[in-house]
Amino acid sequence: MDPQLAPRVAVIGGGCAGLAAAVRLTQAGFKTTLFDASHQLGGRARSITWQGLSLDNGQHILLGAYASSLELLQTCGVEIRTSLLRLPxxxxxxxxxxxxxxxxxxxxxxxxxxxxxxxxxxxxxxxxxxxxxxxxxxxxxxxxxxxxxxxxxxxxxxxxxxxxxxxxxxxxxxxxxxxxxxxxxxxxxxxxxxxxxxDSDLLLPRADLTTLIVEPAANFIQSHGGRVNLNAPITSLHAQDHGVRLKSRTEEQDFTHVVIATSPFRVAPLLQTLPSMEDIIAQCQALQYQPIYTVYLQYPSAIALPQAMHGLAGKLGQWVFDRGQLYGQTGLLAVVISAEGKHQALTQSDLATKIHQELQDVFPRQLGTPPLWHKVIAEKRATFACTAGLPRPVQATPHPRIQLAGDYVSTGDAFLDYPATIEGAIRSGFQAAENIIKEH
Incomplete structure (x- = not known):
């Protein structure tokens, strides 16, 4: 093959979908460059540091049925048995x-x-x-x-x-x-x-998602000849004779293929300079979003719940995780609130107080005193709203060298489409990569 035409793939977006696509492409020997606009990979599956602790941007769990997620971890050398707590x-x-x-x-x-x-x-x-x-x-x-x-x-x-x-x-x-x-x-x-x-087993991470997914994937990509560029926002795409030109604020680069693995609301600026993209742009712009709030409450280190994960019924909080049992962060509880609701009208301080009161009602023996500190992480556009009959863009675009990847992307078969989960994102990234690999 002419070296000028040898596959050079750009993956735009370093969340789970982009990481999965880049891992699969580099594993197949394709020269791959991953671009992310942020200083940190992971998208919504990233971690932050607070009070000296690593906290997930949102508390996540996996299921035994998440075959693509497990495959990605295994490919990247993650020891599944020690990194995930598997429970019936x-x-x-x-x-x-x-x-x-x-x-x-x-x-x-x-x-x-x-x-x-x-x-x-x-x-x-x-x-x-x-x-x-x-x-x-x-x-x-x-x-x-x-x-x-x-x-x-x-x-x-x-x-x-x-x-x-x-x-x-x-x-x-x-x-x-x-x-x-x-x-x-x-x-x-x-x-x-x-x-x-x-397949119905609960897989509870024993490490933050940066440690569990992001860093192993980035290391795999780079150790297999790929490149990871942070703080590298791509501003537009332009069609070329044998591929696509990527433009940033400072440079232009040519690639034979592109995987767009950004959030859907960032797709339109990338595609608007290309012909026949109106339908995809309209579908992406029509998507609505739902929030996820994660309320972290730090209690004295001796505090522990009866088990690592509990549900909460009829309350603002929906699930509570004891991160002491999962991550060794003793006394730290994480409460998840999915989708829109009354909690959005509260200040973060009032929300944390309300959640503590709810937990105290459920676990009076364990939680007799207020938390030492709290941290509320509110993702206002955490996921697309997975509503009935929703038209979702498919993987292939009118440009034969450009693929979409992300949890919002449809497989083209409603009986296979997943909601906005880590598994859905990784499946989509793998499939985008496979579509490119099959061309060669």
Whole structure:
């Protein structure tokens, strides 16, 4: 091959999608350069330092079904068994609800059996949950047409929605059930509960996401001949005879292929100089967003919760994580609030106070005193709103050398599309890279 035409790939954006694309491309021997406008890789999966501690920009969990996420970690040399705490599915809302899978049973009976024995539900409510899951499996978790999740749940008892389906929807889709895509929710249920038992396992990170994902991926890219450029915002793309020219404020560079792995609201400025991109730009600009708040509360180091992760029902807080049990950050609790809600009207100080009061109500024996300090991390546009029937841009663009990657990008098949998760981003990055690799 003419060296002038040898593949040179630019990946724009250093979040999970961009890192996954660059890892796969460098692994295949492609000359790859990763550009990120920030001084720090990771996008929303990055860490910050506060009070001498490394805190995640948002508290995340993985599932056993997240095959692409696990593949990325393994490729980058991360020791899965020590870096992730793997637990059989256990959803615990103290004094309200408890669901545990039954490891002795094969899938999906380990979940159906767990639902039949769930604590905090009447027999009729447990039976309704089992019938619902069984009917979804008979339908192969496919709907004739997408619709808001609350319509699919219309026959489910109110309490079952409150303690099970709504918390799962908020955790997976970060979108209220009144507008959330039922099909995207069913896609997650299918992958997590309908195949292997291990798919439903909870994988709780034992290190911050910079340590777990970002640094290993960056090291892999650079050790395999790729380049990582920080503080390198790309301002526009321009078509060339054999590829694409990238322009920044200070220079221009030519590449044979480009993967755009930025947030969707940053796509339009990059594509507006290229022909036939109006539909993609319009789809990206039409996306709405939902917030995620993570409230960190530092208590005395002797404080510990009964387990590493608990759900919270009927409160502003939705999930609480004991980072002492996960990260060794003793006494530090992280409370996650997904999607829009009343909490957005509170000041950060008032929100932290309210969350402490909620935790104190649930764990009176453990939390008898106020926290020593708090830190609220509010991502106002944490994820795209994964609403029913949402038109999402697909991977391929009208320019044959430009691919999109990101958790918002559609596979082109509604029965495979994921909501805005780490897994969805990594899958998309891998696929964008594979599309380029197949050309050669």
């Amino acid at each position: 599915l256990k959803l615990e809302i103290p004094h309200e609800f408890s669901l545990r899978s039954m490891p002795a049973l094969p899938a999906p009976w380990h979940i159906l059996g767990g639902l039949l024995q769930a604590q905090g539900l009447s027999f009729q409510e447990r039976l309704a949950a089992v019938r619902f899951m069984a009917s979804l499996r008979l339908q192969r978790f496919r709907l004739p047409t997408d619709m808001p999740l609350h319509q699919v749940l219309a026959s489910q008892p109110t309490r079952l929605i409150t303690v099970l389906w709504e918390p799962l929807c908020l955790a997976a889709l970060n979108t209220p059930i009144a507008t959330a895509s039922a099909q995207a929710f069913l896609n997650v249920l299918r992958d997590s509960f309908a195949h292997k038992k291990s």
